[in-house]
Amino acid sequence: MTTKLVVDCSTGVVEEVALTEEELAQREVDRIAFEAAEAARLADEAEKAAKKAELLAKLGLTEDDAKLLLS
């Protein structure tokens, strides 16, 4: 059984509560949304890295040369 912790700030009481069917379904929606966002971020990173490598090759520079220039 998956549970959540809920603290009522008006009383300070902490309860461990079983997730409802709706909350379990929302967890699955959250997982899909998170994985989609992560995949999009990794794809963006890969695209940027590829463009950067292309530009460095065009300029005849290595990664270390570029870091030195920008330091």
Add this chain to the structure above:
Amino acid sequence: MPVTYKKIASVTVGAGGSASMAFTSIPSTYTDLILKVSVREESTNSYELAMDVNGLTTAIYNWRLLQGSGSSAISDQRTSQTIGQAGVLSSSNSTASTFGNIEIYFPNYSGSTNKCYSVDSVGENNGTLAYARLVAGLISTTSAITSITLKLGSGDLDQYSTAVLYGISKS
């Protein structure tokens, strides 16, 4: 801790882990809120903490982030997400008994404008890979924040993960 900080409530995950930690019935009497979180995930799925406010899971969460890993730096931005970005944490791959440190700041949380927030986080790890992440977020809701839920994009929070909510008064 400055005298204008007042602890509202705290919660610690017990044995068996937990899907989330939620603060409800947050009083509206403070100016700002700050959450101090020490957190680890049971699995290796997320490396990130997520959140929602007022139980809202519609496409109202927006953010920009900067992240460093010791060997590289990235920036990213997302709009209209259904889950809020709340920083990086330690996973089960991280050094044993280490927890990520996260601070989430909500200025003017009970006002009638859209809610901005900021995150300063690190995922502790005694190894070659550890993340530090800064987040600037915007939640498109004009309602006062009365609850905050901390959760993972995937998986459960590990035992001994802790969150403490403080209210900050302006004087």
